[in-house]
Amino acid sequence: MARLLYSRYWQTTQRLLPIIVLALYVMSILVTALVFSWLDDQFVRYALACVVVQTVSLLLLTAGLVAGKIIGTRWNDRRQRRIDRISDLMAQYSSGAESQAQLLEAAHAHSSEFLEVWEASLTRLKGSSRLRVEGLLHETGLHRVLLSRLSDHDPGRVLFAISLLRKLDNPIMEAIEKALTHPADVVRMAARITLAARGSPQAQERVLRELPRLPFWQRVVLFQQIPGDSPALHEYLARAFQTGDDTTVLAALEFVLSRQRLQPIGPASRLAGSTSVEVRIKFFRALPFLATDEDPVVLIRRGLDDADWRVRTMSARAGGALGIASLGPLMAQRFARATHPVEAGHLARALTTLDGDSWRRLQEFTVAENEVTRAIAAEVIEKHLAHVHQEVR
Amino acid sequence: MRELFVSFLTWYDNLVIFYLFAISTIYMMLLLVGCAALLHHRFFRRDPEVSRALEFSALMPPISILAPAFNESANICQSVRAMLLLRYPQFEVVVINDGSKDETLRLLIDEFHLYKSARFSGHQLASAPIRAIYESVDPIPLVVIDKGNSGKADSLNVGLNVARYPLVCTVDADSILEEDALLRAALPFVEDPERVIAVSGIVRVANGCQVTAGRVVRVDVPRSWLARFQVVEYLRAFLGGRIAFSSYNCLLVISGAFGLFSKAALLAVGGYHTDTVGEDMELVVRLHHWARREHKNYRIVFEPEPVCWTEVPEALSTLRRQRSRWQRGTIQTLWTHRGMIANPRYGLLGLAAFPYYVLFEMFGPVVELTGYLVTLVGLGFNLINRDTALLFFLGSLTYGVLLSVASVLLEELTLRRYPKVQDLLILLTASVVESLGFRQLLTIWRAQAFWHLFRNGQAWGAMERKGFGQRARHTA
Numbered sequence: 001m002a003r004l005l006y007s008r009y010w011q012t013t014q015r016l017l018p019i020i021v022l023a024l025y026v027m028s029i030l031v032t033a034l035v036f037s038w039l040d041d042q043f044v045r046y047a048l049a050c051v052v053v054q055t056v057s058l059l060l061l062t063a064g065l066v067a068g069k070i071i072g073t074r075w076n077d078r079r080q081r082r083i084d085r086i087s088d089l090m091a092q093y094s095s096g097a098e099s100q101a102q103l104l105e106a107a108h109a110h111s112s113e114f115l116e117v118w119e120a121s122l123t124r125l126k127g128s129s130r131l132r133v134e135g136l137l138h139e140t141g142l143h144r145v146l147l148s149r150l151s152d153h154d155p156g157r158v159l160f161a162i163s164l165l166r167k168l169d170n171p172i173m174e175a176i177e178k179a180l181t182h183p184a185d186v187v188r189m190a191a192r193i194t195l196a197a198r199g200s201p202q203a204q205e206r207v208l209r210e211l212p213r214l215p216f217w218q219r220v221v222l223f224q225q226i227p228g229d230s231p232a233l234h235e236y237l238a239r240a241f242q243t244g245d246d247t248t249v250l251a252a253l254e255f256v257l258s259r260q261r262l263q264p265i266g267p268a269s270r271l272a273g274s275t276s277v278e279v280r281i282k283f284f285r286a287l288p289f290l291a292t293d294e295d296p297v298v299l300i301r302r303g304l305d306d307a308d309w310r311v312r313t314m315s316a317r318a319g320g321a322l323g324i325a326s327l328g329p330l331m332a333q334r335f336a337r338a339t340h341p342v343e344a345g346h347l348a349r350a351l352t353t354l355d356g357d358s359w360r361r362l363q364e365f366t367v368a369e370n371e372v373t374r375a376i377a378a379e380v381i382e383k384h385l386a387h388v389h390q391e392v393r
Numbered sequence: 394m395r396e397l398f399v400s401f402l403t404w405y406d407n408l409v410i411f412y413l414f415a416i417s418t419i420y421m422m423l424l425l426v427g428c429a430a431l432l433h434h435r436f437f438r439r440d441p442e443v444s445r446a447l448e449f450s451a452l453m454p455p456i457s458i459l460a461p462a463f464n465e466s467a468n469i470c471q472s473v474r475a476m477l478l479l480r481y482p483q484f485e486v487v488v489i490n491d492g493s494k495d496e497t498l499r500l501l502i503d504e505f506h507l508y509k510s511a512r513f514s515g516h517q518l519a520s521a522p523i524r525a526i527y528e529s530v531d532p533i534p535l536v537v538i539d540k541g542n543s544g545k546a547d548s549l550n551v552g553l554n555v556a557r558y559p560l561v562c563t564v565d566a567d568s569i570l571e572e573d574a575l576l577r578a579a580l581p582f583v584e585d586p587e588r589v590i591a592v593s594g595i596v597r598v599a600n601g602c603q604v605t606a607g608r609v610v611r612v613d614v615p616r617s618w619l620a621r622f623q624v625v626e627y628l629r630a631f632l633g634g635r636i637a638f639s640s641y642n643c644l645l646v647i648s649g650a651f652g653l654f655s656k657a658a659l660l661a662v663g664g665y666h667t668d669t670v671g672e673d674m675e676l677v678v679r680l681h682h683w684a685r686r687e688h689k690n691y692r693i694v695f696e697p698e699p700v701c702w703t704e705v706p707e708a709l710s711t712l713r714r715q716r717s718r719w720q721r722g723t724i725q726t727l728w729t730h731r732g733m734i735a736n737p738r739y740g741l742l743g744l745a746a747f748p749y750y751v752l753f754e755m756f757g758p759v760v761e762l763t764g765y766l767v768t769l770v771g772l773g774f775n776l777i778n779r780d781t782a783l784l785f786f787l788g789s790l791t792y793g794v795l796l797s798v799a800s801v802l803l804e805e806l807t808l809r810r811y812p813k814v815q816d817l818l819i820l821l822t823a824s825v826v827e828s829l830g831f832r833q834l835l836t837i838w839r840a841q842a843f844w845h846l847f848r849n850g851q852a853w854g855a856m857e858r859k860g861f862g863q864r865a866r867h868t869a
Binding site (some may be wrong): 005010013014015017018021022025043044047048050051055059062065066070073135155156159160162163166186188190191193215216217220221222223224225231252257258260290305318341372375376378379381382392 | 407410414417418420421426427429430433436437438439440441442443446447449451452453510511513514515530557580583586640645767781782784787788791794795799801805806812813814817818821862
């Protein structure tokens with residue numbers, strides 16, 4: 001059942017299930033109608049059978065679930081008491097008290113509760129206390145159990161094992177690496193997350209190689225995991241920006257955007273003039289974080305001349321973030337004839353950050369003929385002054 | 394002549410009995426589809442690291458929360474504070490004061506240190522003029538728009554003109570979003586950015602729950618039976634129908650209390666229509682209409698985990714007005730988009746979802762009510778036999794009980810928000826008892842909506858709010 005739940009056949013099963021149940025339901029009505037064969041009116045017979053089938057199935061289901069709830073509630077209460085007891089012992093143990101024997105005993109008797117408390121303690125604790133608690137996994141022998149679960153067919157169990165093993169200071173990465181070939185996507189993703197955060201450079205490189213092929217949300221998650229000082233990451237990014245493949249470039253730009261740290265990329269004019277509008281938008285959005293060999297003024301001018309307003313918007317934003325004063329007159333000119341309010345807003349905000357007479361130029365727009373230009377200039381000036389006022393305070 | 398009349402009555406009674414069994418079977422199927430989807434949702438284990446990473450990612454699409462408020466002084470500060478504390482990387486809260494006659498605006502100005510700002514408002518959508526836009530001197534992403542009273546739909550259009558972000562979340566100002574509701578609702582947009590244009594969350598009943606600092610801290614069943622009946626109704630509507638329709642991309646309703654939309658899609662369809670009282674359903678149907686007409690590969694999704702808690706009416710008069718309005722909204726929407734009914738160009742939506750709504754949601758109350766009347770008249774004048782009448786009442790009762798009990802069981806089997814055995818038993822009792830009077834009352838009110846629609850189609854009616862954990866007060 002668990003394998004089906006994680007498999008690609010689940011969607012089909014989900015759609016077939018009601019049809020199967022409908023067939024069973026119709027069959028039950030037909031059989032029940034036989035019991036009422038003494039009724040002459042066929043309509044009444046089948047209607048009555050319908051009522052009986054519906055009522056009986058509901059009663060059975062209700063009885064089952066109420067009983068399940070009663071049993072479940074009691075079981076949960078008992079489990080909670082065990083968790084509370086183990087938590088107390090764990091707290092004593094982490095602060096140096098001699099409760100190890102009792103903890104080991106509890107771990108053998110109630111491993112699931114022990115692991116829950118152990119995981120929560122590792123999240124909370126730091127330093128020597130954490131190390132002490134971490135060692136308990138080996139002492140209880142539960143690490144062997146978790147390692148054996150990594151080759152389980154049930155994705156839920158593998159996921160559970162990975163999420164615990166990744167909490168260790170030195171997780172056994174070879175074992176987790178094997179999960180990269182697990183049939184369930186959710187397990188492969190968990191393995192990637194662990195390897196990206198804690199794996200060897202080779203393992204990280206393997207994850208990075210897969211990045212462009214992964215869905216957007218998985219890339220977003222993985223970008224958060226990879227350490228900024230990873231040599232594999234720097235090598236990957238340096239290569240990615242030079243490939244002509246839009247998907248690879250986009251993934252690399254997304255990474256820069258998610259981290260917002262300076263990243264050397266070498267020549268960038270090809271990205272500024274890419275045929276893919278998405279690459280151009282993301283390139284200019286990420287430009288303040290890209291250390292390029294080329295003059296950013298040239299790149300931004302090119303962006304401000306782009307046919308797509310979203311690219312122009314991001315170029316204006318980059319110009320403002322980089323504080324290139326020489327772009328002031330051009331930005332003011334573009335602000336006067338901006339076609340989209342978002343573009344105009346970014347141009348105006350950029351003008352507030354540039355030295356020279358950009359600020360004065362922006363103020364002049366508060367009496368412009370164009371209503372939109374006037375309103376945006378007023379808003380940006382007000383926001384800027386409020387910001388300055390707050391900093392002074 | 395008498396024989397003809399008698400055979401007509403018997404025939405009509407049998408037709409209604411057949412109708413009731415048909416609808417209960419269809420509902421059962423919908424609940425089963427919903428059950429399969431919810432079971433997957435419950436047992437499919439997710440890596441906790443994923444939501445942690447998304448919560449802090451700069452790549453998550455920013456969201457503008459639009460909260461229209463009309464005389465909401467009872468809850469407004471608490472609600473806005475709770476919205477500002479939502480867990481999401483980047484969002485802004487836009488409260489639209491729809492010409493409140495109470496202290497709503499003043500309370501907001503005092504509580505959040507608002508000043509009149511020069512924030513630019515676009516004119517993409519035609520809407521009522523704005524009196525003033527306020528922002529906070531504190532570093533909080535709050536915008537309050539003040540305007541004359543022009544209704545909820547128009548207020549949302551004003552909000553759309555002012556909103557800055559690519560996703561917009563519409564909420565009722567008196568509702569409470571769970572801390573991670575935005576994150577969970579935004580997931581479908583991140584997982585399938587090319588296709589998803591709207592996401593519906595689930596709306597749950599907050600009456601009886603313990604609310605502290607704008608958060609539901611303990612879930613409990615309401616004390617009044619009227620509110621308990623509505624808990625069952627909400628479960629039935631959300632866990633059965635909506636999940637099932639969403640599985641086939643045929644979701645026709647996203648509750649006005651909580652929905653997340655692509656702003657581009659909303660602007661493309663022209664925002665909310667102001668000439669309907671069911672603006673939430675009308676918008677979603679129009680989104681379908683537009684997307685199918687433009688041959689877009691799109692999805693409108695229901696997600697059972699993002700939760701919005703709302704206070705339901707505990708007075709019959711308020712409930713009557715609310716239900717009449719909902720029914721009028723349904724009728725108006727289906728009538729406006731009648732071209733989609735049974736139209737193969739719209740696929741399953743036109744061939745299954747629309748006919749279902751017309752037959753069972755729109756005409757259901759009328760059919761059921763006339764069934765009661767015909768049976769009672771027939772019995773009174775001895776025109777139909779007792780067996781047929783008995784079967785009608787039995788069928789009607791089983792149909793109601795089946796749907797309600799099954800919804801409560803579905804909740805228990807999957808989401809399990811009500812922790813105690815006692816809660817489950819109370820809800821099961823409510824789902825049986827509601828079929829002995831309450832449902833019939835709703836049927837009458839909903840049938841009356843046809844009449845009200847002809848007389849006074851646009852009236853919203855007043856809403857009485859107690860405020861979360863406060864004394865009752867009127868916010869008409």
